Amino acid sequence: MTCQLGTSQCRSKQRHRVVIFRDFEGREIRVVTDLMQVTAEQIAQMYKARWQIEVFFRWIKQHLNIPTLFGTTENAVYGQLFCALIVYVLLKWLFDAAQTTWPKHAILSFARFSRLFLLQKLPVEWLIQIQHVLLKRVSASINQIIYSG
Template sequence: MIFQDANGHDIRVVTNVLEASAEKIAEMYQERWTVEVFFRWIKQYLNVPTLFGTNEHAVYNQLFAAFIAYVLWRWLYHRTEKRTTSSLSFLSFVRRFFSGQLPLEWKSEMAAVLFEYARIYGRSMPNFG
């Protein structure tokens, strides 16, 4: 089966799905490619080269934790005006977070947010490093 991408390049696909039209096959291929690009992004930016678990919940938990770490890491850099980012893996960020070895300005920023949370909602969150 042959179809063209958005740039007019021919894409040849071999399939055993004979009842689907070329347009439907192209749509399925595009959706699958989007998933591949997403996983490449996860491996590059979240530093998750392999998944630790094999069941659905383990995969979701690891990806969710990696997203949280990534967002926190990016947020801390922007809040502390660090425009030059170094490559910090998910595991090294978590280790530094729990061992209290994050930079002082990161700790100060997180403490300020936690104190503001306690002020607004009248309850505190657990202490950290």
């Protein structure tokens, strides 16, 4: 099916194509496009791929705490995103490595751990466990350097 966009007073001259498909939950999705030479299946695939990009950016906003971007150039945006991803991965690694069988009062979610870590208000038992994990890792790295050379 095709259509023109706009109101009766201000309508586009070009006709647009309406493609209807269902998402993975069975909901009907309607997409208006000016791509006439592409199959409906290809348009549905393009839409789904673009939607995955939206999901990724939503995850970034929720987990990486990037309220604003410092720069507008492509390199500035990539740099800020990569730095935030590196910090996230390091914090997640530290959380997973330090998390052991804790007493009930010492269990933290990753979100709470991250918040308390950045505010420097982690419980003492977590600080001791983090110190143990980091010392163990540094010791293993030093031994690897010594015995590999």
